[in-house]
Every structure is written in structure tokens, then in C-alpha cells.
Amino acid sequence: MNRSDSNKQSSSGEQEGAEIVYVKDNVAIHPTQYASERISGRLKLIKQGGSLLMTWIPYKGQSSSARLSEKDKSLYTIRAVPFSDVRSIRRHTPTLGWQYVIVVLSSGLAFPPLYFYNGGVREFLATIKHHAYLVRSADDANVFLVNDFQDPLQRTLSSLELPRAVSVTNTPSSAAAPSESPSSWTDGETFDRNSALAQQNARQRQKNNDPARDLSIQVLEKFSLVTRFARETTSQLFWEAQGDGFIPNDRRKHDKKTHDYPRIAESNNIQKLPEDVPVPEDPLEFDKVSLVWGKPRQPPLGIEEWSAFLDSEGRVTDSEEVRKRIFYGGVEQGLRKEVWPFLLGYHSYDSTYAEREYLVSVKKSEYETIKNQWKSISKEQAKRFTKFRERKGLIEKDVVRTDRSISFYDEDDSPNIKSLRDILLTYSFYNFDLGYCQGMSDLLSPILYVMGDESESFWCFVALMERLGPNFNRDQNGMHSQLFALSKLVELLDIPLHNYFKKNDCLNYFFCFRWVLIQFKREFEFEKTMRLWEVLWTHYKSEHLHLYVCVSILKRYRRKIIGEEMDFDTLLKFINELSGHIDLDAILRDAEALCICAGENGEACIPPGTPPSLPVDDASMYYQQDDDDVL
Amino acid sequence: MPSRRRTLLKVIILGDSGVGKTSLMNQYVNKKFSNQYKATIGADFLTKEVQFEDRLFTLQIWDTAGQERFQSLGVAFYRGADCCVLVYDVNSMKSFENLNNWREEFLIQASPSDPENFPFVVLGNKVDVDGGNSRVVSEKKARAWCASKGNIPYFETSAKEGTNVEEAFQCIAKNALKSGEEEEIYLPDTIDVAASSQQRTGGCEC
Known part of the structure; x- marks a missing residue:
């Protein structure tokens, strides 16, 4: 042909x-x-x-x-x-x-x-x-x-008890009814049948709403029972694969690394695979057949490729394409300094070299002006300025314990630590209402590491805080809206896991607090954090990809979480100890796939103005009450 | 001989940012000190097995973020606490003055059944700094405050050098255990579920 x-x-x-x-x-x-x-x-x-x-x-x-x-x-x-x-x-x-x-x-x-x-x-x-x-x-x-x-798969297959011969029914629509599901877990005595029901309802509901799901249901209807059994089988295979993220071998490695922490009492049987607790299948796995999952990660964007995106005067000709490229591969370390200001919104994509150069110089003097506001406070004045002293004290306490294992910050009198302090203190004057809050030094540290220059770092940080500022509000509204959206997304994308959290009083999602507050800064090594951030900042698939990242990590460990019947405390500990053990590339691919799969239903889970969306009403967002600690 | 089924004792450490909450916890549990602990975001806990008389308990020690702004999270972390440890830095007056806020905030958020008698322990940390020369809160002042709040046990500690840490946590564990005792349900050593439910049914019918 x-x-x-x-x-x-x-x-x-x-x-x-x-x-x-x-x-x-x-x-x-x-x-x-x-x-x-x-x-x-x-x-x-x-x-x-x-x-x-x-x-x-x-x-x-x-x-x-x-x-x-x-x-x-x-x-x-x-x-x-x-x-x-x-x-x-x-x-x-x-x-x-x-x-x-x-x-x-x-x-x-x-x-x-x-x-x-x-x-x-x-x-x-x-x-x-x-x-x-x-x-x-x-x-x-x-x-x-x-x-x-090896055995796991054989075990799975035999546990399915699939009928050897399946006859084709002549009523395709009834074949799609989930009530006929041969899933083995519904027979488990200890599993809450309400969850099973809820899961079915959710399937039914999502079947009606979700284009991605429609797609699979339609295939299903078309091919009647034969297809359905095939799909169930496949979903079981996936389910089995879920365990792979944390097989006993992995766990040993994990334990070894954290040997200085005694194992908590509840998880003494941690080595044992949770076979006795039936883990409900992941409803979404059911659908994976009909989706192509996240693309393989690409090598980071390099200088030559970047140059090709710029016209003769330095404008980015196709910002969508650039963001897409970075979404799939990130940016080479040497190029970050040039690219991050665009991603953060400090430079606009259609600015020229000359315009950017001008902006940088204007912003530099603006930075110096703000910085001088606190620099010029005399000792005598500071004595009568408690809020300033406290704020400064808090910042000074935090900068000396931020990323000290990175050589950039490891010297005791490192000028970079001083820059961290100066930028944060200047920011707390630039945005006096928001002030300084713990976690900000974590967000600034990679920016300073990449940008080097103090003023440039400051303005990039300002741009980032335009979006993440509400994370640090006194009333924690930014955090609450994100954790709420996360719970809705899990409900959409993994109803059994949602039901599990509900049953165990975990729906506040506080165990994901650190993930969300500082964008996984403590969960990955420095380089990986930078890679993740630039991907998130592209806002390519969603402004809220970070929430899908949360969902994808939770889904990856769902079998362990449910199988070991983790309660809130154990879950929090488990999540905290995942730090340093998460495979970023795999999680990003999953997150992309989940994001596509959730589609509009996913976006509907996220209230307007949820960080890192730009605030709906700028002026009122940062307003802090007078009796705020303002630290 | 009846014994308690209870094995977990939950302890919450509170206090201003940078007073040494994480360090105290790590010194007690891991016998280690590092001056590079990162600021705690959210909450975390460590556990340690402790023995009293011939019974083993798991002490679950919760370390929380020190900035007041994160206090609204407390509800989730404070509930079910058996003892609350209030930490200040003897070199910082502000951190001492804030003890009262931390105590009140805890009582509001954890809402223990008997707030009057809920066990607190106060630790004045960082006594090693500058050989004690930069100290601004005297032991006398601290003890006076503790006395005024219902004789709260008080210890002066150095998480860095391990001074008094073991002693303080012994006291904390003991108080946590005591706090549970009042509400403790005594159960027989071994429970035969079938037998006891039969018994209960019989009792109701009488």
C-alpha cells in the first residue's frame, strides 16, 4: 500500500x-x-x-x-x-x-x-x-x-476464576452492568460492602459524565461479555502490578535507609505482603486499556533547541510548544537561569532581549529600594519594632537550616545563606501582609540556586508567590482548598481509596500537607525537585498538575495503604517516610495520564482560585488580620 | 490479675519555631543531635518503647511546626494526646512568654475531657548555649510560671548535649500514663469474646 x-x-x-x-x-x-x-x-x-x-x-x-x-x-x-x-x-x-x-x-x-x-x-x-x-x-x-x-501473576489469574468458555450475549448493554462483575474482592467478608456499592455507583455516574470513561464503556458495550472479561482480567493484572512499587525487597532498602528511626509498633508485620486484607480493585485501572498513558520522559531542553524557539529579537515564537517541550523533559541545568523567569511569569514570552534587559535593570533598582526599607532600620528603631525583630529572627532561624546539604549552602557563613535571608526579609516588606512563613525558604532556595543574582531571584520568587502565596495565609485557605480539591480528585479517580480514607477519618488529607505546601520540595532530592517544579510551572496539561501528582503517588501505594489498614497516624508516617523514595519520572507520567483521564471532571473538582491559579481577587487574598502573628 | 490493654501513649511537643522541638525528640529517641534539622512542615512523629514496672508502652512523640500560622492543623494532630510538652528556649524571652498561648491553644484544639488536670511538662531548652551567658529566662521565673499553672513539672534541657533529656521524657511518659489511667477501662488479661458477651447479655436481662 x-x-x-x-x-x-x-x-x-x-x-x-x-x-x-x-x-x-x-x-x-x-x-x-x-x-x-x-x-x-x-x-x-x-x-x-x-x-x-x-x-x-x-x-x-x-x-x-x-x-x-x-x-x-x-x-x-x-x-x-x-x-x-x-x-x-x-x-x-x-x-x-x-x-x-x-x-x-x-x-x-x-x-x-x-x-x-x-x-x-x-x-x-x-x-x-x-x-x-x-x-x-x-x-x-x-x-x-x-x-x-513468576508466581504473583499466576496467582492473580487463578484467583480470577474466569469462566473457561464465555458465550456472547445478545444484549450488549446489560453486559456493561457492573453488578455482574466477577471481581474477587467483593466476596471478601471484611470489606465494606457499601464501598463496593459506592464504587459501582461511581462507575455508573462516571460512565455518564467522563469522556475518557465513555470511551471504554463504549468499547465494552460493543464487544459484549467477551471483552468485559478481558477487561476485568487486564484490570486484575494492573492491580497486581500496583504492588510492585513496594515489594518486600524495596521495603528492606527503605528500612535500611531510615534505620535510625525505630519502626512504629503498628507496622511490625510490615515485611509481610498484605494478603489477608482484600484490596478493592482500582476502578481506574479498569479504564487504562482505552488510554495511552503518559509519554515517556524526554531529555531536558538544551540551549540549541531553546535558541530555535527564539526569534531574532529574542521573542519566544511558540510558547505553547516550549511549555509542552519542558513539560515532557524539563530544562538543562545551565539553561534554567534563562528559562525559569518565563515559566514563572517574570518575563513574558513575547518580550525581546532588549525589553528583558531593561526590565531587569529597572527591577534591580526597585529591589534595592525595597531592601533598603529594612536595611535602614537602626538598632534603636528595631528595639521599638517588635514585628520586624520577630520576623527577622524567624527568617534567620530558617535560612540556616535550609538545604545545608547542598554545597551551594553548606558553608556556615555562606553568602548564599545571607542572600536567602535578605530576599525573604525584603519579600516580607514587599508583601508585608503575608510576611514570612515557614516553607518560603524551601521555595526560594532552588530559585536562588538557579538564578544566582539576588534581585532576579527576588522577582522570580515574587512571581511564584503570586500563585503560591495563599498556601501561607493565616487562615490556611489556600491549603484547605487544595486539600479539598485533592480529596475530590481521589474520589473521582479512585473511589475505593476515597472510601477507605473516609472510613478511616483521613479525608482532611493533612498527610499530604507538606507535599502541597512546598510543592514536594522535601520529597525529592534537590535536582529532582527542580525538574518537577519546571514541569509544574509549564501549566501545560493543567494548572493543578501537582494535585494529580499527589493522586498518582497515593494510587501507586494504594495497595499497601489499604492492605495494611493504615490509620491516620500510620499513613502520615508512611507518607513522610516516602521522602526520597518516589520515582519522579514514573509519577509524572501517571499524573499526566490521570489528568487526561479526569478531563473536565477533574477540573470541576478544583474550586476557582485554588493555588497555583492566580487569585480571583488580588487585593483581598493576602489580607491578614491585625492580630496576626505576622511572622 | 487485671492489666490495661492500652499500649500507646501519645505526646505532643509544642513551642515556638526554633526552640528545639525536633532536636529534643531526636535526642531522646535516637540519641543524636544535628544542627541541620530542617524546619518541620506539617507534623511528624517518632516512637519509642518504654517500660514501666513490667509493662511495655509505645511512646508516640509528635513534632509539629512551630509557627503559629499552622495552628489550625492542630485539631488533626492533637486529638487523643496523653501529655503535652511545652518547650521554650531559655535564651529567648518571647518563646517563654508564648508558653501560655501554646498551652491555651492546645487545650482548645485537643479539648481533653479534664482540661484542669491534663498533664503538661515544660522544658527550658538550649541551656548549653554560650555557657549560659546568653540566657534571658531564669529558672526561678520558669518554675514560678509552672507552679502557677497547677505545678507543671519543669526541666532544663540541652538537646545538643543530651542534658536532662532522658529524665524529662521519663517524666513525660509517666504523666502520659497517669493521664490515661483516670479514663482507663480495666479489662481482664485475656478476653474470651464469646464468653464475655454472653455474660453481658445475661447481665442486661437481670
């Missing part, structure tokens, strides 16, 4: 030394129930070096539907996935309709079903078997396990 030939060399990720061992045309995915919106493409297996890769590239310009843009199509593109990342393949051979396969990754995520319009599933599997380790599951003849699968 000419059409596909022209596509052959394009973005498939093929390189020299690669050998195509399998090609199949007219392999399609069905994002919606509409035949007009199916996306056809070419499936290939490529042998490169020692590894086998799979690609599926949609045909260009083939879709008859205006609703499917090229962008949508590229969203589904499978670019060179190595089989070392694949966990299993499930084959479906319905009596009606096309054969299709579902490829499940070892991360637990799965690609949408691939429909073989021209047949060839058997050949596809045979080719894989020839080049990679593939075994048929002992429990289900249609499941093929890739790589080294």
Missing part, C-alpha cells in the same frame, strides 16, 4: 541495524464506538541489537472524521516499545468481529486493544515467541506472558 509505504520511514523510531521481523497493515484501534473514528495503522515488530521492539504507527491523513485530528492520532501512536517493558499480551478471538490483542506493560499500564482487520494475531504471537521469551499462561490459554513471570 502506497499510503503506508510513505509512512514507513517517518517517526517509527527505526534506526540502523534494525530488522523488521513482522509487519501488519490495517491494525486499528477504536477510540470511540464510531466506525468513522477508528484509527488504522501499521503494526511492526523490529529486532534491534538484542531486543525486540513493537511499533504501531497510524496512517497519515486517512481518517474520514473531522473529529480526529492528527494530534489525536499521534496520541495513540506506539513508538518503539521494547518487549522488556511488556508484561503480557492477551489475545481475543471473538466469534463476532475482529481478533484483537491487549498489550500490558510491566508498569501495569496497557495500550488500547489492537484490532487485526486482516487477521494475523497468531503470526504476531509466533514472531514474538521466536524473538523474545513468551509463554502461555497456565491459567488462561489466551494470555501470553512475556519475560520472566
Whole structure:
């Protein structure tokens, strides 16, 4: 076919030394129930070096539907996935309709079903078997396990008690009713049946509202029971994969690192996998089949690529594209100094070199003016200025205990510590109502590290505080609105986990307080924090990606949280001790996927003006009462 | 012989920012001092097994953020506390003057059943600083305040050098244990659930 030939060399990720061992045309995915919106493409297996890769590239310009843009199509593109990342393949051979396969990754995520319009599933599997380790599951003849699968999967499969033969019903709509779910956990005696009910209601509700969910339900309806069982199986596979984030080996490592903290009494049996407590399946995993999950992370944006984004006078020509690029890869350390002021909103994307240079000089003298306001306070004056003394004292206490393990701040009389102090004190005059609050030094420290210059750091910090200031309000309204939104998002994206928190009096989400207040600053090492921040600051997928980051971390450990029946205290401790153990790249990919999946329903969970959105009414936001501690 | 089922004693440490709450907790539990503890954000706790007579208890020590602005979080963290430790820095008058605020705030937020008799312990920390030369709150003044608030036990400590830390926490644990005792429900050593419920049913019918 000419059409596909022209596509052959394009973005498939093929390189020299690669050998195509399998090609199949007219392999399609069905994002919606509409035949007009199916996306056809070419499936290939490529042998490169020692590894086998799979690609599926949609045909260009083939879709008859205006609703499917090229962008949508590229969203589904499978670019060179190595089989070392694949966990299993499930084959479906319905009596009606096309054969299709579902490829499940070892991360637990799965690609949408691939429909073989021209047949060839058997050949596809045979080719894989020839080049990679593939075994048929002992429990289900249609499941093929890739790589080294051990007991957990077998256990999962056998626990499913899937009917060996499934007849196709002639009432597709009833097949979608969740009440027939064969999920094993609903049989667990100790699990709250209300939660099960709530989960079903939520499914029902979300089925009605959520486009992402509709998508999967529609596929489901189309293919009746056979598909449904396939989906349930897949969801169980995901569920099993959830445990991978914290298998006993990981835990040992974790314990070793924190050996100076005695283990808390409740978690003495921490080594044991929580098999006795039934953990309700993650409802969203149910849907993952129909989504392509967050793209692989890219290398950080470098200077050459950045230069290409600038016109001759220094304007960023396509800010959306820049933000997207940074969203997926971050920025190289050396370039951060130039890029962060844009991300933070200190420089506007359409400013020229000359305009920025001018702004910098104006702002420098403005900074000096504000700084002089407190610099000029004499000792005598300070004696009668309690608020100033207290504020200064608090800042001085905090700057000497901020990131001292970083060489930039490690000397006792480091000029950088002094700069931290000067900027924070100046800020507390610039925004006297808000003043200084603990956590601000954590937010400023990486900015000073990147910007170097005091005035530039100050103005970048000011820009950041425009958005995060409400986190530090006396009434904590910024924090409360974010924690509230977080609880709503968890309710939307993981109703069993939400029910678990509800049952255990954890709905205040105070265990996520530190995450939100200082944007995960204490959860990652310095470099990773900077990477995370620049991704968050792009506001590319959402202004509130940080909340999806929270959800994705909680989801990653949901099995442990529920399985070990953590109460509020244990959960808080557990979350605090996750610090330094969170895989940023994986979490960012999950967060992106959750964000896409939640769609408008997700945004609806977040009240207007919730930080880091710009305040709705600037003037009133920072107003502090007179009897405030104003420290 | 009846014994208590209770094994967890919850202790809250309060006081101004930078008085040494985290350091005291770490010195007691881990026998370590670092001058690089970061400012506490939110709350955290450490646990330590303590023995009284022949019974083992888990002391759960809560460390909270010292800035007043975060006090609204207290509700979540203070509840169920068995003892409250108020810490000030003997080199800072302000931190001493604030003890009263911390005490009142705690009583409001934790709302213990018997606020009059709720056990507090006061620690005057950082006695090592500058060989005591920068001290601004005298022991006498501190003890007078403690006496006025219902004879609160008082200790002068140095988290840095470990001075008096063990003694202070012994006292804290003892008071936490006592505080629980009044509301304690005594249960038999071993409970046969079936038997005891039968008994109760019988009792009700009588």
C-alpha cells in the first residue's frame, strides 16, 4: 500500500541495524464506538541489537472524521516499545468481529486493544515467541506472558476464576452492568460492602459524565461479555502490578535507609505482603486499556533547541510548544537561569532581549529600594519594632537550616545563606501582609540556586508567590482548598481509596500537607525537585498538575495503604517516610495520564482560585488580620 | 490479675519555631543531635518503647511546626494526646512568654475531657548555649510560671548535649500514663469474646 509505504520511514523510531521481523497493515484501534473514528495503522515488530521492539504507527491523513485530528492520532501512536517493558499480551478471538490483542506493560499500564482487520494475531504471537521469551499462561490459554513471570501473576489469574468458555450475549448493554462483575474482592467478608456499592455507583455516574470513561464503556458495550472479561482480567493484572512499587525487597532498602528511626509498633508485620486484607480493585485501572498513558520522559531542553524557539529579537515564537517541550523533559541545568523567569511569569514570552534587559535593570533598582526599607532600620528603631525583630529572627532561624546539604549552602557563613535571608526579609516588606512563613525558604532556595543574582531571584520568587502565596495565609485557605480539591480528585479517580480514607477519618488529607505546601520540595532530592517544579510551572496539561501528582503517588501505594489498614497516624508516617523514595519520572507520567483521564471532571473538582491559579481577587487574598502573628 | 490493654501513649511537643522541638525528640529517641534539622512542615512523629514496672508502652512523640500560622492543623494532630510538652528556649524571652498561648491553644484544639488536670511538662531548652551567658529566662521565673499553672513539672534541657533529656521524657511518659489511667477501662488479661458477651447479655436481662 502506497499510503503506508510513505509512512514507513517517518517517526517509527527505526534506526540502523534494525530488522523488521513482522509487519501488519490495517491494525486499528477504536477510540470511540464510531466506525468513522477508528484509527488504522501499521503494526511492526523490529529486532534491534538484542531486543525486540513493537511499533504501531497510524496512517497519515486517512481518517474520514473531522473529529480526529492528527494530534489525536499521534496520541495513540506506539513508538518503539521494547518487549522488556511488556508484561503480557492477551489475545481475543471473538466469534463476532475482529481478533484483537491487549498489550500490558510491566508498569501495569496497557495500550488500547489492537484490532487485526486482516487477521494475523497468531503470526504476531509466533514472531514474538521466536524473538523474545513468551509463554502461555497456565491459567488462561489466551494470555501470553512475556519475560520472566513468576508466581504473583499466576496467582492473580487463578484467583480470577474466569469462566473457561464465555458465550456472547445478545444484549450488549446489560453486559456493561457492573453488578455482574466477577471481581474477587467483593466476596471478601471484611470489606465494606457499601464501598463496593459506592464504587459501582461511581462507575455508573462516571460512565455518564467522563469522556475518557465513555470511551471504554463504549468499547465494552460493543464487544459484549467477551471483552468485559478481558477487561476485568487486564484490570486484575494492573492491580497486581500496583504492588510492585513496594515489594518486600524495596521495603528492606527503605528500612535500611531510615534505620535510625525505630519502626512504629503498628507496622511490625510490615515485611509481610498484605494478603489477608482484600484490596478493592482500582476502578481506574479498569479504564487504562482505552488510554495511552503518559509519554515517556524526554531529555531536558538544551540551549540549541531553546535558541530555535527564539526569534531574532529574542521573542519566544511558540510558547505553547516550549511549555509542552519542558513539560515532557524539563530544562538543562545551565539553561534554567534563562528559562525559569518565563515559566514563572517574570518575563513574558513575547518580550525581546532588549525589553528583558531593561526590565531587569529597572527591577534591580526597585529591589534595592525595597531592601533598603529594612536595611535602614537602626538598632534603636528595631528595639521599638517588635514585628520586624520577630520576623527577622524567624527568617534567620530558617535560612540556616535550609538545604545545608547542598554545597551551594553548606558553608556556615555562606553568602548564599545571607542572600536567602535578605530576599525573604525584603519579600516580607514587599508583601508585608503575608510576611514570612515557614516553607518560603524551601521555595526560594532552588530559585536562588538557579538564578544566582539576588534581585532576579527576588522577582522570580515574587512571581511564584503570586500563585503560591495563599498556601501561607493565616487562615490556611489556600491549603484547605487544595486539600479539598485533592480529596475530590481521589474520589473521582479512585473511589475505593476515597472510601477507605473516609472510613478511616483521613479525608482532611493533612498527610499530604507538606507535599502541597512546598510543592514536594522535601520529597525529592534537590535536582529532582527542580525538574518537577519546571514541569509544574509549564501549566501545560493543567494548572493543578501537582494535585494529580499527589493522586498518582497515593494510587501507586494504594495497595499497601489499604492492605495494611493504615490509620491516620500510620499513613502520615508512611507518607513522610516516602521522602526520597518516589520515582519522579514514573509519577509524572501517571499524573499526566490521570489528568487526561479526569478531563473536565477533574477540573470541576478544583474550586476557582485554588493555588497555583492566580487569585480571583488580588487585593483581598493576602489580607491578614491585625492580630496576626505576622511572622 | 487485671492489666490495661492500652499500649500507646501519645505526646505532643509544642513551642515556638526554633526552640528545639525536633532536636529534643531526636535526642531522646535516637540519641543524636544535628544542627541541620530542617524546619518541620506539617507534623511528624517518632516512637519509642518504654517500660514501666513490667509493662511495655509505645511512646508516640509528635513534632509539629512551630509557627503559629499552622495552628489550625492542630485539631488533626492533637486529638487523643496523653501529655503535652511545652518547650521554650531559655535564651529567648518571647518563646517563654508564648508558653501560655501554646498551652491555651492546645487545650482548645485537643479539648481533653479534664482540661484542669491534663498533664503538661515544660522544658527550658538550649541551656548549653554560650555557657549560659546568653540566657534571658531564669529558672526561678520558669518554675514560678509552672507552679502557677497547677505545678507543671519543669526541666532544663540541652538537646545538643543530651542534658536532662532522658529524665524529662521519663517524666513525660509517666504523666502520659497517669493521664490515661483516670479514663482507663480495666479489662481482664485475656478476653474470651464469646464468653464475655454472653455474660453481658445475661447481665442486661437481670
